[in-house]
Amino acid sequence: MIRIALAAAVALAASSASAAVPAKRAAQIDAAVARAMTATRAEGLALAVIEDGQVAYVKSYGKRNAAGAPLEPQTVMYGASLTKAVFAYTVMQLAEEGVIDLDASIATYLDKPLTDYPNEDKYGPWRDLAGDERWRALTPRILLSHGSGFANFAFLEPDEKLRFHFDPGSRYAYSGEGLILLQFVLERGLGLDVGREMQRRVFDRFGMTDTSMIWRPDFASNLADGWDLQGKTEPHDERGRVRAAGSMDTTIADFARFAAGYVRGEGLSPKGRAELVRPQRPITTASQFPTLQPELPPAERRADLAAGLGLVVFDGPQGPGFFKTGHNDTTGNVWMCVERGRRCVVMLANDVRAEAAFPALAKLVLGETGAPWKWEYGDLTFWDGR
Incomplete structure (x- = not known):
C-alpha cells in the first residue's frame, strides 16, 4: 500500500516534459523513475536527457520538502x-584567452609565496605548508585533475592541518582543497572574482537564470530541502561564500542547458573542449573514496579510467564518455555523457538514497556506457531496475 501511494504521489508531482523525447520512451523513463523511487524510498528526483547536444527531456518527480510541495x-x-x-x-x-597557463606554476601568479598568505575561512590553510616547497610544483592542470597531493579537505586530516601526501602530479586523489587553491590563485593572484566570472561565462551564457554560486533570496520561494539515508529531512543550506569545489545552487532545467552547451563545445575552441575531457591523469585506486587509499597493482587497474579537467573520463562500448557526480548527506547528483551522438543524462536528487538508482536509470537513457559506478560509489548496493 505504501509503495502504491508513493508511486501515485510521484506521478502527480511530476512536471511536464519536452516533446522532443518520443512519448513511448518518455513513458518508459517515467515508469522507471517511479519504480526507482519506490525501491530506494527516495522522496525527490529530477532528470534531464540531452540528445545531439540539445535538451530533449526535463522532468522532476516527488517532493521538494517535508510539507509535500512538488519538486x-x-x-x-x-x-x-x-x-x-x-x-x-x-x-x-580563461586559458584560451591567455589569462592563465594551465601548466605554469601557481607561484607565477602570486605576489608572494603561498605560505606567506594568512589562513582565512574562505580559503585553505596555506601556511600549514610552510617548509614544504612542493607547492611550487602545483599548476592549474594538476589542481583540476586532482593531482595536488592534498586530502579532500584539510579539516578531514586528524589534526586539521593541510599537507602533501604525495608529490604534486604523481597520482590521482580527489581533492576539493585543490580546487579552492586554484580559486585562490585566480582571485588573489589575478584579481578575478570567480563568482562573477562563472556568472558571466556560464550562467548568463546558457540562460541559467536560477543558478548561482551563492545564495539568492529569491530562491526561497521554490527551494529543495533534502533527505538523508535515514529519511531525515534537512533544510537547504544558504551558502554565502563562493566555493569552486561546491557552492553552486542550480535547477534541473538550468543544468540541462549547461550540459547541452558543454557537450556541444559552446564557448570554447574544439581544442579547448577536447582538453577538458582528455585523459589527464590515470586513476589507480579501487574506488573514489577514501581519497588517499593505496594504489592498485598495475594489473588490477582499469586502463581506460582517468581524470579529465574537473571530471572523470572513461571508455566503454559506445566509445569515450565522461561524468561528474555531486554528493553530501542529503544530495545525490550525476551528469554523464557519451561523446558519440553528444548524448547525456543529468540526475539531481534532493534525497541521497536516489544514488542507488543512478546506474539503472542512466542505462535506460543512454544504454550501456561502461561507466565505473562501483569505483564512484564503492560498496553502495544498486537498484536492479525492477
Missing part, C-alpha cells in the same frame, strides 16, 4: 561537486 524543473537544488566541472569549464575559457 519542479525550476526548483533550486544543491549542485554540490557538479560545481567543479562548471569551474573547470570557466578556467578553460
